[in-house]
Amino acid sequence: MAERGEGGDAPLPASIYSDEQTVWADVSPLLEAACRDLRDGELIHGENFSLFAAMSALEIMDPKMDSGIEHSGYHSIEEAIEDGAAPIPLSFDRTVDVQCTIDIMDHFLACEATWHKGHSLAQTVFSCIYLLRLDRTSPHALLHSYCRIMRATCAAVISVVSDARTHEEEDLFTMAYGLPLKGEGDEKCLSMLNAVEETISRQLRACKASSSKKGILENIEPLQTNLDLEEGYCKALLCRLRFRKHFYHVLMCMKKPQGRGFELARKHIASCLSELAYIYNSLEFLGFNAYGSCQNDIEDSTTASGRQPVGFDASLNSRLAAPTPPRAIKILSWKKAIKYFEKLLHDLDTICSFSMDPLLEGILRFVVQFQKSQPDLVARAHLQRLLVQDGKLYGRDPVFDVICRAAAVSDVPKNSGIQKSEIVLQLGQLAINLLKILCTNAAWQRRKLGKILQDWSVIYVQLELASKRDFAETPNILTDVNVSMKLSKHLLIWTEEQIYWIASRFLMLGFELDLYSPTEYCMVYWYMYVVLIKLAEATQLRMGTSSDIAKRKGKKKRDLPKDLAKDSQIPPMVLLLQCYICLSEGLTMMLAALRNEHKIFQRPSAFNTEEERFIQHFELLQRAHVPGHISYMLFKESTSHAQFSTLVRYNYFKDAQRIAKELRSSFSSDSDRLVELRQIEQVAEHNWIALNVICQAGAEDPSLKISFEFSHHPCFAIATVKRS
Amino acid sequence: METKTSEEAEGASVEFEPSDIEYVSYGGEHHLPLIMRLVDQELSEPYSIFTYRYFVYLWPHLSFLAFHKGNCVGTVVCKMGEHRNTFRGYIAMLVVIKPYRGKGIATELVTRSIKVMMESGCEEVTLEAEVTNKGALALYGRLGFIRAKRLFRYYLNGVDAFRLKLLLPRPEINPALLMAANNDNSLLHDSNKPPEGSSQHY
Numbered sequence: 001m002a003e004r005g006e007g008g009d010a011p012l013p014a015s016i017y018s019d020e021q022t023v024w025a026d027v028s029p030l031l032e033a034a035c036r037d038l039r040d041g042e043l044i045h046g047e048n049f050s051l052f053a054a055m056s057a058l059e060i061m062d063p064k065m066d067s068g069i070e071h072s073g074y075h076s077i078e079e080a081i082e083d084g085a086a087p088i089p090l091s092f093d094r095t096v097d098v099q100c101t102i103d104i105m106d107h108f109l110a111c112e113a114t115w116h117k118g119h120s121l122a123q124t125v126f127s128c129i130y131l132l133r134l135d136r137t138s139p140h141a142l143l144h145s146y147c148r149i150m151r152a153t154c155a156a157v158i159s160v161v162s163d164a165r166t167h168e169e170e171d172l173f174t175m176a177y178g179l180p181l182k183g184e185g186d187e188k189c190l191s192m193l194n195a196v197e198e199t200i201s202r203q204l205r206a207c208k209a210s211s212s213k214k215g216i217l218e219n220i221e222p223l224q225t226n227l228d229l230e231e232g233y234c235k236a237l238l239c240r241l242r243f244r245k246h247f248y249h250v251l252m253c254m255k256k257p258q259g260r261g262f263e264l265a266r267k268h269i270a271s272c273l274s275e276l277a278y279i280y281n282s283l284e285f286l287g288f289n290a291y292g293s294c295q296n297d298i299e300d301s302t303t304a305s306g307r308q309p310v311g312f313d314a315s316l317n318s319r320l321a322a323p324t325p326p327r328a329i330k331i332l333s334w335k336k337a338i339k340y341f342e343k344l345l346h347d348l349d350t351i352c353s354f355s356m357d358p359l360l361e362g363i364l365r366f367v368v369q370f371q372k373s374q375p376d377l378v379a380r381a382h383l384q385r386l387l388v389q390d391g392k393l394y395g396r397d398p399v400f401d402v403i404c405r406a407a408a409v410s411d412v413p414k415n416s417g418i419q420k421s422e423i424v425l426q427l428g429q430l431a432i433n434l435l436k437i438l439c440t441n442a443a444w445q446r447r448k449l450g451k452i453l454q455d456w457s458v459i460y461v462q463l464e465l466a467s468k469r470d471f472a473e474t475p476n477i478l479t480d481v482n483v484s485m486k487l488s489k490h491l492l493i494w495t496e497e498q499i500y501w502i503a504s505r506f507l508m509l510g511f512e513l514d515l516y517s518p519t520e521y522c523m524v525y526w527y528m529y530v531v532l533i534k535l536a537e538a539t540q541l542r543m544g545t546s547s548d549i550a551k552r553k554g555k556k557k558r559d560l561p562k563d564l565a566k567d568s569q570i571p572p573m574v575l576l577l578q579c580y581i582c583l584s585e586g587l588t589m590m591l592a593a594l595r596n597e598h599k600i601f602q603r604p605s606a607f608n609t610e611e612e613r614f615i616q617h618f619e620l621l622q623r624a625h626v627p628g629h630i631s632y633m634l635f636k637e638s639t640s641h642a643q644f645s646t647l648v649r650y651n652y653f654k655d656a657q658r659i660a661k662e663l664r665s666s667f668s669s670d671s672d673r674l675v676e677l678r679q680i681e682q683v684a685e686h687n688w689i690a691l692n693v694i695c696q697a698g699a700e701d702p703s704l705k706i707s708f709e710f711s712h713h714p715c716f717a718i719a720t721v722k723r724s
Numbered sequence: 725m726e727t728k729t730s731e732e733a734e735g736a737s738v739e740f741e742p743s744d745i746e747y748v749s750y751g752g753e754h755h756l757p758l759i760m761r762l763v764d765q766e767l768s769e770p771y772s773i774f775t776y777r778y779f780v781y782l783w784p785h786l787s788f789l790a791f792h793k794g795n796c797v798g799t800v801v802c803k804m805g806e807h808r809n810t811f812r813g814y815i816a817m818l819v820v821i822k823p824y825r826g827k828g829i830a831t832e833l834v835t836r837s838i839k840v841m842m843e844s845g846c847e848e849v850t851l852e853a854e855v856t857n858k859g860a861l862a863l864y865g866r867l868g869f870i871r872a873k874r875l876f877r878y879y880l881n882g883v884d885a886f887r888l889k890l891l892l893p894r895p896e897i898n899p900a901l902l903m904a905a906n907n908d909n910s911l912l913h914d915s916n917k918p919p920e921g922s923s924q925h926y
C-alpha cells in the first residue's frame with residue numbers, strides 16, 4: 001500500500017501498474033468531503049454489495065476475527081527455530097534432555113486427546129515445531145522416532161474418520177490443510193521406534209544390573225547422567241514408547257477389512273491399557289524430580305512433571321487452524337487425556353469383541369447398546385467402517401442378502417432380476433444409510449432418523465403397490481408371481497417394522513438429548529405408547545412369518561398342533577416392547593392425571609397452546625404418517641379423563657414389573673438385557689409407589705412436590721413425591 | 725446466535741420498578757452503538773459491524789432497546805424471512821446487562837419482537853441457545869418454545885446448543901373440512917393438517 005510521503009508526493013506501490021502516461025490524482029479531499037456529506041445511517045456501496053454477504057466480513061487487525069494477527073512475536077516457524085524455540089538437543093545436560101523429551105511426549109498425548117475431542121489439528125498436535133520440521137530432529141533418535149509415529153498415527157486416524165464421511169458437525173477433525181501429515185519413511189516408523197525402545201531397554205537392564213551386582217553386564221552408555229534416577233527415567237520412557245507402538249498397531253489391525261485383525265487388535269489394546277497405567281504411575285517419579293514446576297497446577301498440567309513443554313507454539317499455525325475465528329484453545333490436561341484414551345481403548349475393544357452378527361436385528365441392538373456409553377468420534381468411525389464397506393455389510397455381505405435374511409425370505413432365484421429392481425435397490429440403500437446414521441453422534445443421529453422416516457414411508461407405499469402390481473402384470477409366470485408376491489409381503493412387513501423401530505429411537509433419543517421439558521412428557525409418552533404398539537405388532541408379524549418358514553420346512557403334519565401352542569407364545573423381544581408400552585402408558589396417564597387433578601405439568605404460554613407444541617415435536621412423524629390418524633385431538637381425548645382413582649386400578653406399572661420378571665429367564669445369557677430389565681422393574685416399582693402416595697394424599701394437598709427424574713432408565717422417568 | 729439474560733441475577737443488582745423501564749423500537753443509527761456495546765461486552769462470539777447493520781437496517785421494527793434513566797440496559801435483535809416455504813422469525817441476539825437481570829426485561833423485549841413478527845405473518849420463530857443457558861431456556865420455554873433439535877458442539881467453546889422453535893397458532897379453518905381430511909385412509913395423503921379447535925392469542 002502506498003504511504004504518504006512528507007512532501008505530499010505519494011510513492012507508487014509496486015503492485016499497481018503504471019508508466020509515464022499514467023496520471024495520478026489525489027482524491028483524499030474528495031473522500032473527506034463525501035464523508036462529511038454522508039448522514040447518519042447512510043452507506044456507500046458497490047452494486048453487488050449485500051448486507052447478508054457482508055456479515056462474513058472480517059475486520060482486519062481485530063484479534064477476535066483476524067487469524068493473521070501475530071500474537072507470539074514469531075512471524076514464521078523458521079524465525080521461532082532461529083530464536084531457539086525448539087532446540088536440538090533439548091538440553092546439553094542429558095538428564096534435562098530426557099525430562100524435556102518426556103514432557104513433549106506427555107503434551108503430545110494431551111494435544112491428541114484435545115484434537116479427538118473436536119479441535120483443529122493445527123492448534124493441537126501440529127502446534128509442535130519439532131513435528132512441523134521433522135527432518136531436523138534426526139540427530140535426536142528418541143524425539144525423531146516419537147514425532148514420526150505421532151504423525152503416522154494422526155494420518156491413520158484421519159483416514160478412518162474420512163472414510164466414515166458422516167462426521168457432519170465434527171468436520172473440523174479432518175482438516176489438515178498445509179500440515180505435513182505424511183512424509184517419506186513414515187511406513188518405517190515402527191522399526192525406528194523399536195530400535196529406540198531396544199536401546200532404552202538395554203539401558204534399563206544395565207542400570208538394574210549395576211545396582212544389584214558388582215559388575216556392569218552391558219557396556220552401554222546410560223540414558224542420562226544421574227545414576228539414581230536412571231531406572232525411573234528408563235521406565236517412564238519405555239511405557240510411553242510402548243503405548244505409542246501398541247496404539248499404532250491397534251489402528252493398523254482394525255484397518256483390516258471384515259474384522260480380520262480384531263483378535264490381534266484386542267491384544268494390542270490390552271497392552272495399551274497396561275502401558276497407560278504405567279504412564280499414569282510415573283507421575284510420582286516425574287513430578288518429584290521436576291525442577292521449575294509448580295506442584296499446584298498438576299490437575300491442569302499437560303505434562304506429568306508439571307512443566308511447560310519445549311517446542312510448542314499454537315499461534316504459529318493460526319492461519320491454518322480452521323475457518324473459525326482465531327481463538328486460543330485449552331489443551332486437555334494430561335490426566336484427562338489419559339482418561340480419554342482409556343475410554344477410547346475400551347470402546348475400540350467393544351467393537352473388536354463384536355461377533356459380527358449376520359442378522360440385522362443383532363447389529364442394530366449392538367450399535368444402540370454401544371452408543372449408550374457415548375463413544376467419541378474416533379471410536380464411532382471405526383464401528384461404521386466395520387459395518388459398512390463398499391456398500392456391503394462388513395464389506396462382505398450384499399445388502400439384498402442381509403435384508404432377505406432379516407425379512408426371513410428364502411428361496412429367491414438367483415437370476416430373477418429382483419435384486420436389480422429399483423425398489424429393492426432403494427431399500428438396500430436405506431438400510432445401509434440407516435447403519436451409518438446409527439454410528440453418528442446422538443444429536444445428529446436423531447435429526448437424521450426423523451428425516452429418513454419420510455423416505456422409508458415412501459418405499460413402504462411403493463412396496464405395497466408393487467406387490468399388487470406384480471401379481472396383475474405377470475399372470476403367466478406362476479412361480480415368479482409366487483416368489484415376488486411372497487418377497488414383497490416379507491419386505492413389506494420388515495419395512496414396516498423398521499419404520500416403527502426408527503420412530504421409537506427418534507422419540508427415545510429425545511430424552512437422552514434433553515429435548516423435552518416436563519410439561520411435554522405426557523404427550524411424548526403417549527406418542528411413544530402409540531408407536532411402540534405398532535412396533536410390537538410389526539415385530540410379532542415379522543417374527544411370525546419367519547417361524548412360519550421354520551414350521552413349513554421339514555415338518556410333518558402331526559407336529560403342527562404342538563407348534564401352534566408354541567407359536568401362540570409371544571417372542572421375548574415383543575414382550576420387552578410390551579414392558580416399554582406398559583411404562584409409557586402408565587407415565588402418560590399419571591402425568592395426565594397430575595394435570596387434570598393437580599393442575600401441574602402444564603404450561604399455558606403467551607404465544608401458543610399445547611397443540612402447537614405437539615405439532616412441532618411430532619412433525620416428522622406426522623408427515624410420514626408414522627402412524628397414520630394420530631392427532632392432537634386424539635391425544636386430548638385419550639388423556640382428558642385420567643384420574644388417580646381409576647389409575648390405581650389399571651396396573652400398568654405392575655404389568656411392566658410382571659413381564660420384566662418373566663423375561664429374566666429368556667435373557668439370562670444377555671447381561672445388557674438383564675440390566676435393562678432390572679431398570680424397568682425399578683421404574684415400575686417407584687412409579688407404582690408414587691401413584692399410590694399421590695392418590696392417598698388427594699388432589700387438594702398443596703404440600704406435595706412432585707418431580708420426574710431419570711435416575712434409573714434413560715427414557716422412563718420416575719416420579720418423586722416430596723412433602724415440603 | 726446468543727442470549728445473555730441469566731435469570732439468577734449475579735452480584736449487585738439495581739433497584740427499579742418495571743414501569744421505570746422504557747422500551748423503544750430501533751430508531752436509527754444513533755441506537756446502533758448502544759446495541760453494539762451491549763452485545764460486544766456480554767457475548768463471546770465476534771460480530772462485525774456489518775452483522776449488526778444486516779439486522780437493524782433490514783428489520784428495524786424487530787429490534788428493541790430497553791432504557792433505564794436514559795441508559796440502555798437491554799436489547800433484542802431479530803430478523804424474519806422465508807425459509808423453506810415457511811415465513812419464519814429469528815432471534816439473533818438478546819442481552820440484558822447483569823445488574824438488571826432476573827426482572828423480566830428480557831421477556832418483555834422478546835415478547836415485543838414476537839408480537840411484531842406475528843403481526844407480520846410469521847408462522848414460527850426460532851433461535852439457538854447454549855444447552856447450559858438455563859435462564860434463556862426457561863425464558864423461552866415459558867413463551868411456548870420447544871427444544872426442536874440439539875446441535876453438537878455448536879459454539880466455538882465446544883458447548884452444544886438447542887434450536888428452539890415457537891410454532892405460532894394458525895388461523896381457524898372450517899371444522900367440516902377437517903373431518904373429511906381425517907377420514908382419508910390413503911397413505912399418500914399430505915398430512916400438513918392445520919390444528920383443530922380455537923387457538924389462543926396473547
